Amino acid sequence: MRSTSTDFENRGRIIILIFVGVMLAFMARLAFLQLFSEEYDKYADSNAQLKKIIYPERGVIYDRNGKLMVYNQAFYDIMVTPREMKGLDTLEFCSTLKIDRSFFEKRMAEIRNRRLNPGYSSYTPQLFMSQLSVEAYGPLQEKLYRFPGFSITNRSLRRYSRPIAAHALGYVAEVDRKDIEIDAYYIQGDYSGRSGIEKMYEKVLRGEKGVEVLLRDVHGRVKGSYSEGRRDLPPVPGNDLILSLDIDLQEYGEKLMENKRGAIEAIEPKTGEILAYVSAPSYDPSLLVGSRRMKHYLELESSPHKVFLNRPIQSFYPPGSTFKPAQGLVLLQEKVITASTKYACQGGYYFLGLKLGCHNHRSPLNLPEAVSASCNAYFAAAYRGLIDHDNYSSVQEAYGRWRELICSMGFGSRLGVDLPYEQSGWIPDTQYYNRIYGQRGWRGATIISNAIGQGEILATPLQMANYCAMICNKGWYITPHIVREVKGQATDSSFVKKHVSGIDPVHFEPIIEGMRGAVTSPMGTSRGVAVPDIEVCGKTGTAENPGVDHSIFMCFAPKDDPKICLLVFIENGGFGATWAVPMASLMLEQYLKGSIAPNRKWMETRLLNANLMNVEPKE
């Protein structure tokens, strides 16, 4: 076994070359990491420190008179850092929190499941249980040091001063996976506005999260603040909101609408500010707060009355006779008629076998009278006169002009209210009729239902209320909005700008006169709205539908210096005068006088006792 010179001696040198080559490569890599790349320094910095998020206070919400509507209350979230749980006495932990072992195991499994919890890391605190009350937190706090890996973050939850305005305010809930993907600001366990102004104004309400930079010890426990808190970033509280809502009017409107389906919109015409935003049936917004949110949500969701439908902006109906003033304005603007033009009415409008019935009133009527009496024949005849008029080269041009003017009053597209999920209603365009009837297949008589706000025309209650404001402003409106002011921020310019309609202001006189007549004249349809000492103008409407008609009423007061425009919409409410008109009357009185006169209390009682919930639409 003596070694003789082998053939492979130079291979020893090759092996040494391999050794040296690898070592040189490692040194080059070391040099790259330690000498030439600064980013690792930065990482190391952010790594050695525990960045604890400090949640800002969400902005609170006041009504137009500075009365508090929405505020915050502190609650506690339990966080767990799975990597640091070693030595946890699970039994004691569970008994302190009054949870059972299986719940504990289930929660831990959910936290570790990356599909349910995409941001999971065993090194960072994960949400274990949320929204413990102060009472439940007490016993835990005392023993917390004995539960390795567990920590507490305090958060605040929304509280409401009165159980009202749920559809306007919306609600706040924990962000889901999609929210986190869309906006990197959020991390798992954060809250954000889901609907209403909580959603619309999420970015101003939420504020900016702060950071407390802490140093951890080897057990992962916080050892103290890093460089004496010089790197801390205080949270920026959210901005407070001042709403345009009048909390008392809002509450009164919701009380009146109890056991009814529908909406009440009140707008201050000069500013476009929404004074009341009632969507019925409603719910107590505090039901959607806290750990029982989901349960309540599902209960409300399953109601047959579509509680979550935001009726003022998401439902749309034919405006019915409330559309007649708009019709009159277009006719005047296009010089098809003058205020004194008269049409005869023989209890309805008949043309080539077509019949639009009318109420019993004297005949012939001029324009203001026709508005007061809501004469179908008048508007049908005049609308045909417009569409088939010789001034236009074609039916299409006439209809196009009509549509343009109607849309200038805020119909047919979203108004841009500061609430999410607004619907646009519908005013059909020329192509629509061309498609249905053919290029030459239609004329005034074909689309005569438009004359009285039926047929294809659809509007949201908010569009109707806004249109009412446009009438009393004699030709302009400001986009309705529910937030009057974001504290510490300039007013949104889109809520100052006047939208001017295509109608000459002079044409509004006869229309307003007609709406006043509807309240005062013996043949008026809205006499029930009269409020002592106040000049009210109004217009009833009935939206035909397969079941009992929806009743609609719009009005404004006082006539010469309008302070409030109202739109009352009651699903299956029958003829407007029965429910919608007296309801509007009480709302006006409440807002303009502050209370209901004793001699009108009977009216209030009658409305409060009315239950129209079970008047189901017939199929």
Place this chain on the structure above:
Amino acid sequence: MNQKNKTLSLWKAVDIQSLFIYLLLITVGWLTIYSASYNFDSVAIFDLSSTSGKQLIWIAVSVLVGISILIIDARFYYYLSYNLYIALLFLLLLTILIAPEIKGSRSWLVFGPLSIQPAEFAKFATALALSRFLADYGYNIKDTKRIVLLFALLLIPVGMIFLQKETGTALVFLAFLLVFYREGMSGLLLFVGACLLSYFVVGLRFGEQTLWEHTSMGNFSVLLLIALVMSGLFFRYRKKDNKTWLILLLANILPVLAALLLNRYTKWGFDIAVLQLVLLSLSVLYALFQSIRINSRIPALIALFTVLSTAFLFGIDYTFDRLLQPHQQTRILVLLGTMDDPSGVGYNVNQAKISIGSGGFWGKGYLNGTQTKLKYVPEQDTDFIFCTIGEEFGFAGSAMLLIIYSYLLIRLIFMANRQRFVFARIYGYCVASLFFVHLLVNVGMVLGLMPVIGIPLPFLSYGGSSLLGFTILLFIFLRLDADNLRRH
């Protein structure tokens, strides 16, 4: 020569340099373990319940065992090598059967407070057995029976360690291929094996990453490697002034560079791998043309190797994506460290890079590392101990450590080459190769160049079995070498 004289001259004959490096490394390791497990409550360095305290006991045991090894007669290791090997195989078998599962592996034998990992001792036993076998019979590819026996000697312990789920330790046995190469195994075999292994690792390691969204980082890197290897082979087998290798190198590199710039600075992005494939195809055609022109088989063989390498790359992709079950894919990707989520395996590597990178040139000072101290780096006193050195002693300290290791490796090869007995020479190469592979895998992993395979850094990592195993491995060679000098 009486007994006393013999012993005295033995101490003189032991290689002082290696002995010194050994003592230096275990001291540095011990101090580093103390630093890595040091916390703000400042546990005493000699506290026997702390990791540094326990390691101190192991150091004492190792030194005693080392001295004993030096005292035993050198021939003992030659004659008892097969016996030791078989004893270790029994121990490995026993471990498979009775070991409890600890951290996902079944490699620990537990005796009360003491646990040992027989796989760590299998290294020196296998080294002894292989050295004896090669010394007795040589590496003769024509003697099929002997070659099969040789590889069986190597693969039996490897298989048993695999069964203990200690993949990392099993892979370390690849080190013996270097020894086989030294003793006559075809270099081409080693080369081809190294190529395919690196294509496999690189291809999957970077498979998920993309270069400017069009190109797979894995495909790009491997195709680049294939092109480099191709021109490298032409260079190796070139005939005098033949510049084919240069032509191929430039033809494969320059267009790719242009494509990289195009992807980086303009919006005309495309899959660079397609371009590389086109260039490689052209290169292969050119090689075939050369083969005919100069009437030699070599360019054609290189072309064939290139084609096979490329097929191998896409074969991995195909096998991986189509044939493997998702959980098998995950297991491989986790091993390679591509599951790059911040809390998974990628977390470790990322944290390791951060803590080393934050060390700078001089480091943060002993006991002053924040990264390792605050437990951001897992396994900081075992497999990731290099991080603590990198963070606290910076480039100066960690480069110095690598130099010390390199010196030890070269010294061992030098010592191996001076052995008059083939057995001792081969054993010396075994020791050096084993240390080298441990460094390669461990430091490579910590620096983010290698897949995540948990094996210790020799003499530094915390752990009694590995320290004792490495000590025995080294000291047997020191004894053989001392004997070699004494009987000169």
